[in-house]
Amino acid sequence: MxxxxxxxxxxCGLALGIGFYTTTDSASAKTKPAQLVKVKTFSxxxxxxxxxxxxxxxxxxxxxxxxxxxxxxxxxxxxxxxTVKLASxxxxxxxxxxxxxxxxxxYVASKYVKKADTIKRVKSTKSSKSSLSHxxxxxxxxxxxxxxxxxxxxxxxxxxxxxx
Numbered sequence: 001m002x003x004x005x006x007x008x009x010x011x012c013g014l015a016l017g018i019g020f021y022t023t024t025d026s027a028s029a030k031t032k033p034a035q036l037v038k039v040k041t042f043s044x045x046x047x048x049x050x051x052x053x054x055x056x057x058x059x060x061x062x063x064x065x066x067x068x069x070x071x072x073x074x075x076x077x078x079x080x081x082x083t084v085k086l087a088s089x090x091x092x093x094x095x096x097x098x099x100x101x102x103x104x105x106x107y108v109a110s111k112y113v114k115k116a117d118t119i120k121r122v123k124s125t126k127s128s129k130s131s132l133s134h135x136x137x138x139x140x141x142x143x144x145x146x147x148x149x150x151x152x153x154x155x156x157x158x159x160x161x162x163x164x
Contacts, residue, residue: 032087033060045079
């Protein structure tokens, strides 16, 4: 009786061991890397924004390093476009993006990339004391009173009551 228990436990242990071995083996399958078809470099670099999708470390697209949903407001520069042949046999275009500080960089599918809006900044002109030298407060008040009286006459309003 004791020997039959030992034999059944050994058989169960072997069956479980084989089951774990086969499941871990199939889960560790690697993805087939993409093949490089064409590289296009252009200058000057274009400013772009990424909308979503993964960013890969190299053109083989085997390792993801960032999720671009977290970088929607980040402006990237791109100067390189890569055409690759995926494992499925289809061709895809990926752009190499680099952030302004250089910490976030990698390859992104071109469908997730759009041009950044160009922001034109207006330089403020500081007013110097010389530009205020021709300003007169009394002239400004007189011009305002003339415009106010003209508006009152246009609307046929009575003049204001004098101060007492």
